[in-house]
Amino acid sequence: MLVSCDLRAIYMLIRRAKKEDYAAFAAIEAEHPGYPAWGEKGFGAEEKNRNSVTLAAEADGRPAGFINFWILRPQVQLNTLAVAQASLRRGAATALIGKMLEYAAKNLCREIDLEVNEHNAAAIALYLGYGFEVVGKRPKFYNNTDDALLLRKTVPVKDI
Numbered sequence: 001m002l003v004s005c006d007l008r009a010i011y012m013l014i015r016r017a018k019k020e021d022y023a024a025f026a027a028i029e030a031e032h033p034g035y036p037a038w039g040e041k042g043f044g045a046e047e048k049n050r051n052s053v054t055l056a057a058e059a060d061g062r063p064a065g066f067i068n069f070w071i072l073r074p075q076v077q078l079n080t081l082a083v084a085q086a087s088l089r090r091g092a093a094t095a096l097i098g099k100m101l102e103y104a105a106k107n108l109c110r111e112i113d114l115e116v117n118e119h120n121a122a123a124i125a126l127y128l129g130y131g132f133e134v135v136g137k138r139p140k141f142y143n144n145t146d147d148a149l150l151l152r153k154t155v156p157v158k159d160i
Contacts (some may be wrong), residue, residue: 015058027061028084053066065082069100073109074111076109078112081097095104109155114132131153133152
């Protein structure tokens with residue numbers, strides 16, 4: 001029995017973001033109400049920050065998600081990560097985090113820090129699955145109502 005599989009449905013290309021991606025990133029942000037949106041200008045401003053890395057997950061020739069983080073040796077600060085609704089559960093977030101971990105290792109970073117909305121169960125589960133631990137809380141961080149959980153992943157020296 002032959003099984004047909006459309007590889008485009010599972011293939012995610014992870015690449016550096018381009019200016020042409022920023023409108024798509026803003027549209028992805030708009031799909032997530034309450035998400036702290038940067039908009040096109042915010043992503044453009046990151047181009048001037050030499051510590052900033054913005055990556056796109058591309059599927060079917062267009063951005064399906066993005067991640068932005070800062071390399072602040074010996075730390076990485078994950079600033080934003082989002083995936084288009086149509087691309088959820090297709091591995092985009094996993095691939096983006098995996099690539100961020102590669103950048104961390106290449107830059108000898110020992111810790112990765114992030115904030116996540118305490119009500120974002122899917123994101124929290126994803127991060128915990130990667131070995132992040134809750135290390136604190138920022139009260140009313142999101143929209144002056146929701147708390148942010150502070151998560152950290154410590155990378156052992158042998159993994160660097």
